[in-house]
Amino acid sequence: MSASTSDTMSEFLIHILALGPQQTQDGLEEAVRKVHEQASRQFTLAAFRSAFAQVAEQLGGTTAPFRLRPHLLMFASPDWPQYSREQSSALRAIKAGAEGRLGLGPTSGASGSTELPRIRSLDEYKAGKRKFEEDYVRYKELDVELADHTARFVELERRIQSASGAKAREDAEAALLHAFRAHKDTIEAKAMECRTLHVQLKRLKTAVNSFAEEHNRHVS
Numbered sequence: 523m524s525a526s527t528s529d530t531m532s533e534f535l536i537h538i539l540a541l542g543p544q545q546t547q548d549g550l551e552e553a554v555r556k557v558h559e560q561a562s563r564q565f566t567l568a569a570f571r572s573a574f575a576q577v578a579e580q581l582g583g584t585t586a587p588f589r590l591r592p593h594l595l596m597f598a599s600p601d602w603p604q605y606s607r608e609q610s611s612a613l614r615a616i617k618a619g620a621e622g623r624l625g626l627g628p629t630s631g632a633s634g635s636t637e638l639p640r641i642r643s644l645d646e647y648k649a650g651k652r653k654f655e656e657d658y659v660r661y662k663e664l665d666v667e668l669a670d671h672t673a674r675f676v677e678l679e680r681r682i683q684s685a686s687g688a689k690a691r692e693d694a695e696a697a698l699l700h701a702f703r704a705h706k707d708t709i710e711a712k713a714m715e716c717r718t719l720h721v722q723l724k725r726l727k728t729a730v731n732s733f734a735e736e737h738n739r740h741v742s
Contacts, residue, residue: 531566531573533597534558537605539578539590540598540613550578550588557604575676581702584682584695593668593713596720639726641733650730657719657726664716671709674701 534554544550551570558565578588590598595617600610641650678698685691 530563531569532577533602534604535570535573535577536590536594537598537602537613539588540595540616541609543587543589544578545587547574547578547588550574561604575679576672579675580679591672592710593716596717639729641729644737647730647733647737650726650733654723654726654730657723661716661719661723664712664719668709668712668716671705671712674705 534557538553555565579591580586580588600613641647678701682694685694
């Protein structure tokens with residue numbers, strides 16, 4: 523299975539789960555198959571299972587629905603070509619709600635303002651580029667840390683699935699619950715910081731590029 527196949531499957535899973543949880547893994551698999559058919563793309567079960575382990579989570583017991591890992595919502599785009607108009611609108615509302623909870627919505631204060639940073643000079647342009655590079659380093663650090671947490675829970679989930687006997691399964695589920703409770707606050711804080719940086723980096727990049735384009739027009 524190629525990396526590109528796995529990445530493409532992750533994209534499908536992220537965008538489907540971004541709209542809401544799926545009650546069962548089989549139901550999610552069927553939804554992904556259907557969208558692949560609509561997009562005339564090949565579905566492979568191996569790619570689905572690999573991406574599923576990285577993208578979906580099930581918290582609250584084996585009968586709980588599967589949902590998108592929170593820090594992956596940032597990668598879902600309302601402009602995904604497989605979305606209907608209604609689904610695009612639904613995702614915009616979901617992401618707006620998530621940004622509002624992080625203090626990044628239209629009603630937020632100065633630190634979460636929807637206005638782009640103002641860059642009016644070469645010095646501010648250079649400072650903006652430095653700020654972007656510094657924040658991007660932290661953003662990538664958080665991405666790696668969140669991936670490590672994801673891998674930990676995937677391994678614990680694998681132990682549940684492979685447990686032999688009721689006692690072994692019960693112990694594995696207890697270990698997963700303990701790990702979740704121990705790391706929940708840290709994961710949520712890092713996911714929030716990651717999402718905040720994602721939005722800030724996007725705005726800063728737009729402001730820097732806009733200034734560069736305007737500056738180049740005047741000097742050319």
